[in-house]
Amino acid sequence: MNHSAYGIPISWFLTVGALLFCIGLFGMMVRRSAIGMLISIELMLNAANLNLVAFGSYLRQPTIAGQVFAIFVITLAAAEAAIGLAIIINIYRLELHIEADKITSMKL
Amino acid sequence: MAILGFEITGYQIAFVVLAGITLGSAALVVLMPNIMRAALFLGLTLLGVAGLYVLMNAAFLAAVQVMIYVGAVTTMIILAIFLSHRLMQVGFAQAIHNPVFAFAAAGVMFIFLFITVANSLWVRDICAPGPANTDVGVHAVANALLQPYVFPFELASVVLLVALVGAVVIAKEDRPGEP
Numbered sequence: 001m002n003h004s005a006y007g008i009p010i011s012w013f014l015t016v017g018a019l020l021f022c023i024g025l026f027g028m029m030v031r032r033s034a035i036g037m038l039i040s041i042e043l044m045l046n047a048a049n050l051n052l053v054a055f056g057s058y059l060r061q062p063t064i065a066g067q068v069f070a071i072f073v074i075t076l077a078a079a080e081a082a083i084g085l086a087i088i089i090n091i092y093r094l095e096l097h098i099e100a101d102k103i104t105s106m107k108l
Numbered sequence: 109m110a111i112l113g114f115e116i117t118g119y120q121i122a123f124v125v126l127a128g129i130t131l132g133s134a135a136l137v138v139l140m141p142n143i144m145r146a147a148l149f150l151g152l153t154l155l156g157v158a159g160l161y162v163l164m165n166a167a168f169l170a171a172v173q174v175m176i177y178v179g180a181v182t183t184m185i186i187l188a189i190f191l192s193h194r195l196m197q198v199g200f201a202q203a204i205h206n207p208v209f210a211f212a213a214a215g216v217m218f219i220f221l222f223i224t225v226a227n228s229l230w231v232r233d234i235c236a237p238g239p240a241n242t243d244v245g246v247h248a249v250a251n252a253l254l255q256p257y258v259f260p261f262e263l264a265s266v267v268l269l270v271a272l273v274g275a276v277v278i279a280k281e282d283r284p285g286e287p
Binding site: 006007008009010011012013014015016018019020021022023024025026027029030031032033035036038039040042043046049050053054055056057058059060062064065067068070071072074075076077078079080081082083085086087088089090092093098 | 115116117119120123127130131134135137138143146147150153154157160161163164165166168169172173176177180181184185187188189191192193204205206207209210211213214215217218221222225226231234235236237238239240248249251252253257260264267268271272274275276278279281
């Protein structure tokens with residue numbers, strides 16, 4: 001595959017990444033449920049990964065570092081989701097809801 | 109293949125289809141009132157992103173994405189929804205709060221990002237017109253993970269262990285009389 005036959009410049013991928021990030025940002029502000037916010041965070045992390053991989057493979061001296069960083073991000077996102085969901089389940093047990101702006105049991 | 113005078117490659121068609129799946133289902137993820145459906149559309153979004161990875165010659169990363177994100181994270185989110193929402197309740201819905209302000213903020217953010225991408229010199233000067241044609245299979249990823257990035261790799265395994273133990277400890281129910 002030579003470059004001219006491919007026909008997708010890097011800015012297409014970067015634009016999709018930017019749109020995905022902004023959709024995640026929108027979801028983060030719109031949702032009140034803690035799980036909804038966590039889902040939006042996953043969208044934003046994926047947008048960042050898309051940019052990392054795009055730069056890694058489109059540079060004139062291509063580097064594997066983009067993919068390696070993306071793998072680390074995926075690993076940490078999985079850990080973050082596990083911890084976040086454990087906390088959410090625990091909060092649900094205490095308060096019987098997970099509305100992020102009504103959780104006030106740590107207020108003085 | 110030429111459509112309306114434009115030269116269109118198969119890669120471009122694949123890109124448009126995959127980007128459409130990704131962005132359309134991502135929009136549904138944030139707009140669905142029912143959180144369960146939002147989680148299911150999250151799986152579709154992540155599959156679309158995996159397809160975009162394949163278009164960038166990152167097939168191994170696409171496999172990782174499908175296994176970890178679609179297979180594990182989405183499943184975990186759906187299980188957490190089962191445990192924390194009364195899904196069968198009549199009229200169960202998650203309201204969308206302040207969509208106008210949120211849309212304005214996200215739109216401004218996107219405009220800035222788009223201007224940056226469209227005008228920046230570094231995108232034009234240091235990037236090739238297509239993805240690298242080098243063989244970036246499992247071998248290259250494994251060499252990179254175990255030679256220059258071995259310390260972050262080991263650190264990530266420790267982080268995963270701590271996160272697993274922490275998740276079990278946090279989610280465990282406290283019953284009186286148990287240690």
